[in-house]
Amino acid sequence: MAYNDCSYCGRTIQGAGSVRGGGSANASSSREGPACVECKRSKGNRSLVQWLRWVKKNDRNRWERITKYHGRKSGGMITLTVKRIAEER
Numbered sequence: 001m002a003y004n005d006c007s008y009c010g011r012t013i014q015g016a017g018s019v020r021g022g023g024s025a026n027a028s029s030s031r032e033g034p035a036c037v038e039c040k041r042s043k044g045n046r047s048l049v050q051w052l053r054w055v056k057k058n059d060r061n062r063w064e065r066i067t068k069y070h071g072r073k074s075g076g077m078i079t080l081t082v083k084r085i086a087e088e089r
């Protein structure tokens with residue numbers, strides 16, 4: 001099962017299991033799958049698009065990890081969004 005990978009950067013999530021179904025106030029994020037602690041903390045309450053744009057500008061290391069990870073994937077909402085943001089200037 002590959003469900004313990006972060007849906008954003010692809011890193012293995014530590015202590016997976018408590019990530020899903022938590023009583024998070026941001027219910028819309030549950031559709032975007034599990035996320036590692038770093039991505040979660042970085043993303044905060046931002047929408048996926050807002051956060052990816054921010055990462056692209058301000059966190060080049062994470063942005064490279066994200067684009068590398070999603071470059072190997074063929075579909076999915078997050079992958080499509082990553083590719084869209086990557087093409088923006």
Ligand SMILES: [Zn+2]
Pocket residue numbers: 006007008009010011035036037038039040
């Ligand atoms: Zn992550």
